[in-house]
Amino acid sequence: MKKGGLGIVVFLALAAGLSMAFIYAPPDAIQGNVQRIMYLHVPSILVAYLAFSVVFVSSFAYLLRRTSRWDALAYSSAEIGVVFTWGVWWTWDARLTTTALLFVIYAGYLMLRAFIEEPERAARYSAVLGIIGFLDIPLIHMSVVWWRTLHQPSSLIRPEGPAIATPMLFVLLLNVAAYALLYLYLLKERIRLYELEGLVLRPRE
């Protein structure tokens, strides 16, 4: 793909997803137009799940192989995952609390990276935290099943299949794809930054 090509595709996909969410998708029968935040909220948390899953796998790979390629992937994905973690005003709801915990764990991951000066040690410690932190994701997903929460039960990822109307599902999946592309684009750029830092900071041969 030509330089900047992915950025243009991402922009067009986001523009299409946004306009479909406001023009094509019907309002919800009970919540009305407020429900339209679903087309932002669900894709962003799914991308956060994806980003932290990448951190989990690449952290394992780093601990096994000890190559900076895996560390670059884990570190870059963690930073983007934190940006995508959805927030709301505070109540002691199980899903909000476990999601806030996820945000704090990975914000801690980024702080750990910033505080440890020796790159190999920073990569090793953060790989361990990246693996442990991932255990919160199944807890977040199941929180609406295991506890009584303000959040509705899952209407997309459930054994019986999605529980929403087809036009809404179509717009939702379009937005999920657009946000996933945005994640890939940001990941590519963040890895480029990691490599540049390495080139500057690496001692001269």
Added chain:
Amino acid sequence: MMDNWGYVLAAYLLAFAVLFGYWLSLKRRIRRWQVQLKTKEARR
């Protein structure tokens, strides 16, 4: 039926401001390290 458009628009504006801000910060950091790399190579 609740039709609070202000809430919906505020949520979208906030989210896109965060994403745009992050993208700008990435671009700025990449540019800064590129300049440092050029300086390092020029000193060699």
